[in-house]
Amino acid sequence: MSGRVFSRASATNPPVAAQAHGSTIVDTEGREYLDAAGGAIVVGIGHGRREVAAVMAEQAGRVAYAHGSAFTSDPLERYAKAVGARLPMDNPAIYPVSGGSEAIETALKLARAIQINRGETDRWQVISRWNSYHGNTLGALDLSGRQPLRAPYEQWLGRFSHVSAAYPYRGGQPGSRSLGDAQLLVDELEAAIVAAGPGRVAAFVAEPIVGATLGAVEPPEGYWPAIADVCRRHGVLLIADEVMTGFGRTGAWFAMDHWGVRPDLLVAAKGATSGYWPFGFVAADGPLYDAVRTGRGFTHGFTYSHQPVAAAVAGEVLRILEAEQLVEASAVKGERLKALLRDRLGDHQAVGDIRGRGLMVGVELVANRATKAPYPRAAKLIESVVQIAAERGLLLYHGAGNANGVDGDTVLLGPPLVITDAELVRIADGLGEALDLAVAGIAG
Numbered sequence: 001m002s003g004r005v006f007s008r009a010s011a012t013n014p015p016v017a018a019q020a021h022g023s024t025i026v027d028t029e030g031r032e033y034l035d036a037a038g039g040a041i042v043v044g045i046g047h048g049r050r051e052v053a054a055v056m057a058e059q060a061g062r063v064a065y066a067h068g069s070a071f072t073s074d075p076l077e078r079y080a081k082a083v084g085a086r087l088p089m090d091n092p093a094i095y096p097v098s099g100g101s102e103a104i105e106t107a108l109k110l111a112r113a114i115q116i117n118r119g120e121t122d123r124w125q126v127i128s129r130w131n132s133y134h135g136n137t138l139g140a141l142d143l144s145g146r147q148p149l150r151a152p153y154e155q156w157l158g159r160f161s162h163v164s165a166a167y168p169y170r171g172g173q174p175g176s177r178s179l180g181d182a183q184l185l186v187d188e189l190e191a192a193i194v195a196a197g198p199g200r201v202a203a204f205v206a207e208p209i210v211g212a213t214l215g216a217v218e219p220p221e222g223y224w225p226a227i228a229d230v231c232r233r234h235g236v237l238l239i240a241d242e243v244m245t246g247f248g249r250t251g252a253w254f255a256m257d258h259w260g261v262r263p264d265l266l267v268a269a270k271g272a273t274s275g276y277w278p279f280g281f282v283a284a285d286g287p288l289y290d291a292v293r294t295g296r297g298f299t300h301g302f303t304y305s306h307q308p309v310a311a312a313v314a315g316e317v318l319r320i321l322e323a324e325q326l327v328e329a330s331a332v333k334g335e336r337l338k339a340l341l342r343d344r345l346g347d348h349q350a351v352g353d354i355r356g357r358g359l360m361v362g363v364e365l366v367a368n369r370a371t372k373a374p375y376p377r378a379a380k381l382i383e384s385v386v387q388i389a390a391e392r393g394l395l396l397y398h399g400a401g402n403a404n405g406v407d408g409d410t411v412l413l414g415p416p417l418v419i420t421d422a423e424l425v426r427i428a429d430g431l432g433e434a435l436d437l438a439v440a441g442i443a444g
């Protein structure tokens, strides 16, 4: 008798990762892969940083675990102070957990606890957007507006409601569940809040820049300040899901910084520990935290929340981001990557849009540039692009279904923020080559 791994990989025999450094992963055969996606847009400070491993080992040797209901720890207290100075919030308090989905679940329950504490006990409804991703646990999946992921579990979902995605490239197209005009989007959210009834909606949750589902889509100008205003006027908490966009990914510490918007709750994970340790957190604006803490409290917790090794790793990652000015680097390198992509792919027959901020860059693929018609899902264009690129040693992240929930293909690029210029050139060339071959394969 022997056991097996319940594989996540689509390939039957995925390569075995052996080592990683900078923006490169090396398998046990010695093959090198340029990690143009930082895994799932996770790795900011680069692979193989020995200083992180040293901090991790030191903390594990000192105190690896002490239950969060009984103890706090130095690394956690230090991290809360350090990250608090970077968050777009007033004297925030962080609730640390083990990843993005857990952090989203925590944010949902915290929003409810804040409303109950205010005496607003009828506020339990939550609104999110179509074409979004907030995680795979049931509450987070219910928020997510991504049909292929929801479909098998639809009977278990349906607690939350959805408004249109902010998606200027396809806004208003039939079946896209998107709008491109800021005023229409803002009016739609306000109408949904009003339709739910006075004092019924607890929170609105959205990604500041849409990641996996649409491929680095920014909202139209004016959207975020106006949305924040609608939420405040109606007593609805604004929850920014910065799991993908946080920690410099978009060229600012947090994507909400681009619009000067301060959310009530902010959710982070991925780049916070750059993949070195499973970690995420919800940050609550200071006055909200103080009120709950001194009021009716927050009934919640996980065995691995408030974990000291996680906090030590997060602290070291934050230190490296600051010391090496990687947030600023993300802004500059992102512009360079978009320029390279426009040079290589701007006139490509299968490229409809090149977009994004910082090192979160999306390329939307289309069958017809004039009509924006997508390739049919059955053509599996994006799967071919990703596979051909991987065979040539380039790792990409992708999405499908962006056009109408089924069809549509996007490439999402999110390399480590330490990526070199030569590697950015290789990404643009490698993507171009893979796309040429994939499109030729479909045509032939």
Ligand SMILES: Cc1ncc(COP(=O)(O)O)c(C=O)c1O
Residues within 6 Å of the ligand: 040, 099, 100, 101, 102, 104, 133, 134, 135, 136, 207, 211, 212, 241, 242, 243, 244, 269, 270
């Ligand atoms: C915006 C966003 N929210 C939440 C999640 C869920 O995070 P995790 O996979 O760590 O549970 C993701 C993961 O891709 C994400 O991109």
